[in-house]
Amino acid sequence: MSTARDTATISDDALGDEEWAREVRRWATRRDAIILAHNYQRPEIQDVADAVGDSLALSRRAAASDAAVIVFAGVAFMAETAKILAPDRTVLLPEPRAGCSLADSITADQLRAWKARHPGAVVVAYVNTSVEVKAESDLCCTSANAVEIVNSVPASREILFLPDQFLGAHVQRLTGRDNIHVWMGECHVHAEITPQDLRERVAQLPAAELFIHPECGCTTTALWMAGRGDLPPGRTRVLSTGGMLEAARTTTASHVLVATETGMLHQLRRANSATRFEPVNPAAQCPYMQMITPAVLLRSLREGTHEVNVDPEVARRARRSVEAMIAVGAPSRGE
Ligand code: SF4
Known part of the structure; x- marks a missing residue:
């Protein structure tokens, strides 16, 4: 027998795009x-x-908004960050299973053990981390301001x-710190x-420019390759979200x-219909981002699911670490 929720989902799925x-x-x-x-959400979610x-820009938007409810169509650490910055607001994550494999790659217990082996070290955490890991960190960063954040730490x-x-290796190269x-x-x-994907696609489209996005919270294999000089210079551009959109508007490349x-392509294609934007790897889709379907978003608004709460002390x-991240790197840099 169908539950009320099943019925709601079925009827929501049956809605036409405009009606939805x-x-x-x-x-x-x-x-x-x-x-x-x-940026990595489904196109119809972006459009509505x-x-x-990216997560930082949206967190800033969350903090600046006076709306009573913030519905974060993204993954869990992003909604948590919004809640940290807007603690008096109701923050909803439409699909609570929408996690992040990068954020899951370190726990607060693992970080505490790592810190114990390096007493006195400064902990710099990428924004793709759980709130518990952020609470154990000194400074938070995005890929756009990681070098500046690291350079703000005394060399000793x-x-x-x-x-x-990959971001860590990139920061090591750019700062020269050992x-x-x-x-x-x-x-x-x-x-x-993969490096092979990149080389094959560059060989197929030798006149193409290459945009490498260092954010979404994700530092990529591509960024690592660019840092090593494995991609053709002059046509390879490492760009943040804003920089990528700006470059999309002005590029004359075919x-x-x-x-x-691949979700990022939607915004780029909207910005410039004369240039063809193609993925290096069309299979590079985040399964967690894809969990936010049109029906799931509508249900979240209608039923108030699923509220994100963060322990006030955590x-x-x-x-502290998130505010340090926001302080370094102005919005005009296109994060
Ligand atoms: S694309 Fe990667 S880093 Fe970004 S949310 Fe998905 S799993 Fe996490």
Whole structure:
């Protein structure tokens, strides 16, 4: 026998695109809700949202909004970060199973053990981490400001950098520091964008530009390759979300190969219909991002599912490192 929830899902799935979008907007108004969608969400979710961007930009938007409810169409650590910055607001994550393989690659217990082996070291955590790991960290960073954050630490201090090994290696190269210890985590989606994929696609489209996206919270295999000089210079551009969108508007290339999760292509194609934007690896889709379906988003608005709560003391400790991240790297840098 169908439950009420099953019935709701079936009827929501049966809605046409326009009817669904009208329903979403109607419920958003009724709930006094703002809908924030990550760049890697499905195109229809991006199109119905109040704001689209990366986790940091959306967290800033969450903190600045006076809406009573924040619906975060993204993954769990992003909704947690929004809750840290907007503790008095109701934050909803439409699908609570929407996690992140990179964030899962280190736990707070593992970090405490690592710190114990390096007393006095400064912990720099990428934003793709749980709130508990952020609470154990000194500074949080994105890939756009990771180098600046690391450079803000006195050269004599050891640094524990986590959890992305590719971003860590990139930061080591750019800062020239030999006292950075890097956690060997990775995002399974970006790990699938292999050096072979890149070389094959560049060989197929030799006139194409290459955009490598260093964010989404994910530092990628592609970023690592670019740092090593394995990709052709001059046509390889490492760009943040804003930088990528800006470059998309102004490029005169007929083709641009994009090395990141494929959801980003939607915003790039909207920005410039004269250039063809193609994925380096079309299979680079985040299964967690895909969990937010149109029906799941509508149900979240209608039923208030699923509220994100963070222990106030953990949030207080995590907020220090998150606020340090926000302070370094202005929004104009296109994060
Ligand atoms: S693409 Fe990778 S880093 Fe980004 S949310 Fe998905 S699993 Fe996490």
